[in-house]
Amino acid sequence: MNDIEVDILLVEDSQDDIDLALHTLRRENLANHIFVVHDGQEALDFLFCSGPYADRNAEHMPKLILLDLKLPKIDGLDVLRQLRAHPRTSTLPVVIMTSSKEEKDVASGYNLGVNSYIQKPVDFEQFRQTVKTIGLYWLLINQRPQNHSTKKLAEPVKP
Amino acid sequence: MKEPPDILLVDDNPADVGLTREVLAASTHHSNIHNVPDGEEAIAFLRRRGKYTEAARPDLVMLDLNMPRKGGQAVLAEVKTDPGLRTIPIVVFTTSHADKDITHSYELGANCYVSKPGNLGDYFSAVQSIEEFWFGFTSLPH
Numbered sequence: 001m002n003d004i005e006v007d008i009l010l011v012e013d014s015q016d017d018i019d020l021a022l023h024t025l026r027r028e029n030l031a032n033h034i035f036v037v038h039d040g041q042e043a044l045d046f047l048f049c050s051g052p053y054a055d056r057n058a059e060h061m062p063k064l065i066l067l068d069l070k071l072p073k074i075d076g077l078d079v080l081r082q083l084r085a086h087p088r089t090s091t092l093p094v095v096i097m098t099s100s101k102e103e104k105d106v107a108s109g110y111n112l113g114v115n116s117y118i119q120k121p122v123d124f125e126q127f128r129q130t131v132k133t134i135g136l137y138w139l140l141i142n143q144r145p146q147n148h149s150t151k152k153l154a155e156p157v158k159p
Numbered sequence: 160m161k162e163p164p165d166i167l168l169v170d171d172n173p174a175d176v177g178l179t180r181e182v183l184a185a186s187t188h189h190s191n192i193h194n195v196p197d198g199e200e201a202i203a204f205l206r207r208r209g210k211y212t213e214a215a216r217p218d219l220v221m222l223d224l225n226m227p228r229k230g231g232q233a234v235l236a237e238v239k240t241d242p243g244l245r246t247i248p249i250v251v252f253t254t255s256h257a258d259k260d261i262t263h264s265y266e267l268g269a270n271c272y273v274s275k276p277g278n279l280g281d282y283f284s285a286v287q288s289i290e291e292f293w294f295g296f297t298s299l300p301h
Contacts, residue, residue: 090265091262091266103301107246107300107301110246110300111245111246113268116248116270116271116292116293116297117298117299118297118298119298130296134296136288138271141273141288141289141292142271142272142273143256143261143272143273144272145258145261145262145265146258146261146262
């Protein structure tokens, strides 16, 4: 656990969506190291190495966070707000993947600095295609900062 | 997603602009492409100033970094601190692979960063991937 390298941190409470996302990402060889957390508090504990993840190596940040919005304990927008406020996590790529298509959620997500907002398709095949596209785009096309943990502690961009 | 979407392409290199236009014109999304050659013009376009009073609000900005007058990072800094503009997704699309440019762009609020491939075929597929991801899969703010 301490030294685990994570490509994608999946923050999701629906077991069906977890199973399908994992199956797709593995089948497409997009991510071998996927870590699943089931609520907003566990996501923050994982990323900030607190609570049950106090022994986790903070050098190993995920390359992508896939974040649901309606989550137990702390909701997705609150998780995003906390990540963007902290220098260590402010530049981590976060993609919201949610069933909500409400315009106010889309606007709040972008306003809080999400990298992109994706509505979960209800259809099984479209869901698979969406997860595959997200994986390809964010792990292979997009370039992300190296060494999050060693970069200087700049002031985060304030919303 | 409104159709057709508007893309603001901020780039001073005519060859790159031509290639990008060619790829976008061939796609199924039929985007309206607006090109400005530097950061000053980009800000004027986004704030509908000067000759841009009738400009569309872009659904996506593709932003080069090294440009005359005002560079891409200055544009990012201005747009991402402007409450009226900050929700517009900005894809940095530049020749630079330097980690300091990548990191600084994210610190300034870039939504994503794609290095322009040197090879023609890879350049085409990079533009296709950007367009397909943002217009085919993403929910964009209005």
